[in-house]
Amino acid sequence: MIFEPTDVQLFKQKALAWANTFDTMCYLDSNNYADPYGKFDALIFVGIKQEIDPKNGENFEKLANFRKQNPGFITGFFGYDLKNEVENLSSNNVDGLHFPDLYFFAPQITITINKNTVEIIGENEAEICQKLEEFEPVDSSGSAPSVDLQSRFSREEYINAVEKIKAHIVRGDIYVTNFCQEFYAENADIVPLSIFNKLNSSSPTPFSSFFKWKGNYIICASPERFLAKRGNQLISQPIKGTARRDNDSAVDQRIKKELRNHPKELQENVMIVDLVRNDLTHSAKPGTVKTAELFGIHSFKQVHQMVSTVVCEIRDDVSAVEAVKNTFPMGSMTGAPKISAMQLMEQYERSKRGVYSGAIGYFSPDDDFDFNVVIRTLLYNSAEKYLSFHVGGAITYHADPEREYEECLLKAKAILGVLQIPPVYPLS
Template structure:
């Protein structure tokens, strides 16, 4: 059924509150960002009539079979450590979250929002609509401050960056994404309230609230990993970050500095080249092109440098294979890709898991859209373990102390929402 609504913001709040009562939920919100490649403003997938959970090994083959059996909507995530399935790599760092490498489900109910038009697909559509409409919104629960602990002290982080730069000098890699985890044990949170506050503090075009079996992904990602629109593949890597300023004149100056910063331009173009190479594995010959280079997108917390790379998908490559051929995304690995992933396994202190992975959907027309899991809280409610990673690109010209500060800038919204230590040193 299709309904027109007058207050989209209130309906989204009510629909999410209704959906959060179920064991399985995927909420994807564009937060009204204008994007030529987005097909929906908001998607809410609720309840699992079928699901798949897999570890690296034959996860993509299992997903292909699951997709064949469920050709309608499916939503889910790819974990970063699926890299071990496609390359001779390992993930031996500690993992406290215990999330699977891959999880997808076919929803019992699918709600999509476009403009002021809502479509509900599933059984008892009228009843669902009336239930959501009647729902009384409650105030967000008061969250006790959560103090996060870093896996690296600042001196340890700086020392690690300087060691990584020695690998760059030796020619082992050109650029890498070095990530660190912040975590809290015995954390008791209300995930829906945390996500709602995060989405308010940092609205982004790929915001996600994902729930299954007591596990949660609360994501404020600004970045698209890969989308398929008909026969076209689109990847939009982000490399280059600068702070926002309340003073408009200063803010414009910051944008110009980002647009012309040699280090930011260097890391962006290196990742664009890597993405172009990744897409050739799925592309019709001669169709890979950079549609936009060094575009600046401004969000509530930061400015980002975004490029757009596209290609035409070969007829013999399935949608699942197109993801496999490109994953993990170059913006979260480095170049050369395999060498960078090997080195980061050596220098990082925790398994990335869903972080650096992707959340999104496959639709009935076999299109798909997946984000990059960054600016994201991950929570295992059974273990009461709360985690988020943050990373930055390390190049020859990188300044280790500035990279550490960039990590904290990217973490700003999450630290604000948790209400604990505003500054980790």
């Protein structure tokens, strides 16, 4: 069923509130960012027609079989720790969330939104449309969430760890890595959809998502695309390089220019671009891997980001699922050399990344797909009342440990804001 609502933004709010009444759903929103590779302004997947059993490993093989059985839309996430299936690695750090490494479902109902056009796919489409028109959006202006936030690292511990990581770089063990820290709260009491609405308002990004399944929630304001397939083309857009926004336009432009010319930011970006180019060769037709954009500065409400775009033509013998596996985990969240960096971070980090550093997205009926990088994200296990978010930064030879810590706080600013926690909190 295809129609044009009078107010698309209000329709999205109603549809999201309605979808949230189901046990399992996924909402993906581009927030109207101009994207030459985007196919949908928003996607809403509701209810389970079929799902993957996330137990007992062999996740990529299970997903490949699941995809063959469900050639329409499917949606889900890849957790970072699938690295242990791709390479001979392990994850033994603290895990307070207990999310699976992979979860996908085929939805009973799919709602696609493009500009002013909405399409509902599923049974009883007219009835669903009527329900959506009558549904009330969620009021997200309620009381503050009850959250006692803690950190796995003190400021001093984080800085000392960065110094030790830099020593590995000096020795030549790695060139660049992504070092992450967790902020968490036990006995946390939040209203997940209200938190998402506030986060999406304060930090609208092109890969925002709200994923709910069986009492677990992913509340995501990601600006980064991991990997997309458009016809015979694969597209990856790694982000390396972050700078704050300023209300003064002249100052803001100066900050933007400084980011574009900062030696450390350029160094880490080009290293990851080289890594992504190498990852794509495993799926690409020979000679087709190209850097379509290098060091592009993309501005979002909270930050400026340095974004590069790498593309290739996918080989005829590589399936969509294989293309994801061949590049996973994404280079922007690992480092180079990739395996050595992941091994080292397992030693220095103090918590399991889980869905953080993974990807959320969809496979579509034409066998295209689009997956983000799970950053700037709250993760919540409502049964155990455990709330978590990670922030990370690229560590290179030129990294300033104190500045890296400050960059972590900058990346956490929007999340701390919606939790109504002063941004100075982690400095204490």
